[in-house]
Amino acid sequence: MQSLFVRDLAQVVSPAGRAAPLRGAALRSVDVLEDAYVLCRDGRIAEVGRMREVHQLGDDVIEIDGRGQVAIPGLVDCHTHACFGGDRVSEFDLRAGGATYEELHAAGGGILSTVRATRAAGEPRLREAVSRHRGWMLAHGTTTFEAKSGYGLDCETELAQLRAIAAAGAVPTWLGAHAVAPEFASADEYLDFMLAEVLPEVAALAEAADIFLERGAFDAEQARRYLEACRARGLALRLHADQFTEAGGVPLAVELGARSVDHLEATGENGVRALAASDVTAVLLPVAALVLARPQPPARALVDAGAAVALATDFNPGSAFCESLPIVCALACTQLRLTPAEALAACTVNAAHVLGRAKRLGRIAPGFAADLVLLGAPDWRYLAYHLGGDVVSSVLKDGQVAWARTPAAA
Numbered sequence: 001m002q003s004l005f006v007r008d009l010a011q012v013v014s015p016a017g018r019a020a021p022l023r024g025a026a027l028r029s030v031d032v033l034e035d036a037y038v039l040c041r042d043g044r045i046a047e048v049g050r051m052r053e054v055h056q057l058g059d060d061v062i063e064i065d066g067r068g069q070v071a072i073p074g075l076v077d078c079h080t081h082a083c084f085g086g087d088r089v090s091e092f093d094l095r096a097g098g099a100t101y102e103e104l105h106a107a108g109g110g111i112l113s114t115v116r117a118t119r120a121a122g123e124p125r126l127r128e129a130v131s132r133h134r135g136w137m138l139a140h141g142t143t144t145f146e147a148k149s150g151y152g153l154d155c156e157t158e159l160a161q162l163r164a165i166a167a168a169g170a171v172p173t174w175l176g177a178h179a180v181a182p183e184f185a186s187a188d189e190y191l192d193f194m195l196a197e198v199l200p201e202v203a204a205l206a207e208a209a210d211i212f213l214e215r216g217a218f219d220a221e222q223a224r225r226y227l228e229a230c231r232a233r234g235l236a237l238r239l240h241a242d243q244f245t246e247a248g249g250v251p252l253a254v255e256l257g258a259r260s261v262d263h264l265e266a267t268g269e270n271g272v273r274a275l276a277a278s279d280v281t282a283v284l285l286p287v288a289a290l291v292l293a294r295p296q297p298p299a300r301a302l303v304d305a306g307a308a309v310a311l312a313t314d315f316n317p318g319s320a321f322c323e324s325l326p327i328v329c330a331l332a333c334t335q336l337r338l339t340p341a342e343a344l345a346a347c348t349v350n351a352a353h354v355l356g357r358a359k360r361l362g363r364i365a366p367g368f369a370a371d372l373v374l375l376g377a378p379d380w381r382y383l384a385y386h387l388g389g390d391v392v393s394s395v396l397k398d399g400q401v402a403w404a405r406t407p408a409a410a
């Protein structure tokens with residue numbers, strides 16, 4: 001396999017050390033190498049160093065001119081709902097015009113409208129949708145993403161979603177408990193069906209299971225039943241919790257040893273302390289809070305207390321139609337009071353940890369996957385600083401140019 005030599009980079013930037021997840025002061029520790037290169041071989045990073053130390057390279061090496069650019073690790077989006085049919089643009093319009101929740105519901109909006117569209121789409125169109133969304137994410141520097149099912153709420157569509165997600169090369173999570181399917185009279189009856197009929201099929205397709213623990217969706221007792229059954233089938237555990245109310249998701253996540261608990265907009269001091277003392281990563285989703293005009297999660301308190309924190313887009317057709325982790329980083333630094341270094345670690349090494357991939361993703365270091373983002377900027381902090389700007393100039397995945405803003409950059 002060919003080698004790729006990215007030369008004359010203004011900076012090569014990576015979260016420091018080898019530990020994962022990073023917490024506390026370590027979350028702020030970034031290695032910055034100036035006037036540097038990255039050599040990739042067989043899809044992996046072979047060397048990182050300064051240009052003045054470059055040795056003789058073989059004839060089979062393809063060179064990329066990195067002048068005027070900086071390299072950061074490929075971004076990892078550890079929480080998306082990228083597999084869905086239809087859109088919610090009409091609902092967006094109504095909401096922008098001040099419609100109430102009841103009016104939106106009467107107009108056929110909300111999650112169940114996406115369930116109807118996803119069921120109607122069929123697997124080939126779902127595959128097209130995930131592939132299209134993967135392309136959008138790549139153009140914003142995302143080289144690895146997780147995607148959840150949860151818009152089928154029946155056996156056939158949930159499995160079709162998970163297959164479509166895997167076919168796009170994404171990390172599949174079964175969100176079988178996103179909402180109660182309209183065919184069922186109660187949440188318990190619905191969970192009985194999901195655990196008996198769907199979980200046995202899902203276990204071979206998904207890496208993790210997720211649940212929406214919230215008033216009006218599933219309560220802590222139902223979440224325990226669902227998550228314990230999923231864990232017994234070998235799935236890692238994740239939870240949507242404390243988005244609107246504290247409903248027991250954090251203590252449950254800690255007790256069950258979940259990989260992550262996600263959202264946390266409503267989490268108070270006890271929840272912050274419990275997470276800081278645990279191995280559960282707090283996944284923060286600032287776009288959803290922004291779009292829904294909700295308070296942001298207590299990011300600063302979580303980091304200061306020593307919790308492991310990751311950032312993600314929550315890309316979905318309703319509350320976060322945004323695939324850009326650079327925008328998430330900008331929100332993290334302006335609304336969540338994180339520093340650019342904390343934001344970078346939160347959507348690289350810590351996000352990779354949530355997906356069980358921190359040994360090979362999230363850093364620019366020998367042996368790691370050659371997934372790099374080149375920013376057309378003099379300083380890596382433009383990632384968060386240039387809000388909404390075209391900051392990504394090209395993206396390498398497994399040592400190949402996977403996306404470039406202009407042909408010249410490739």
Ligand SMILES: [Zn+2]
Pocket residue numbers: 079080081240314
């Ligand atoms: Zn979500």
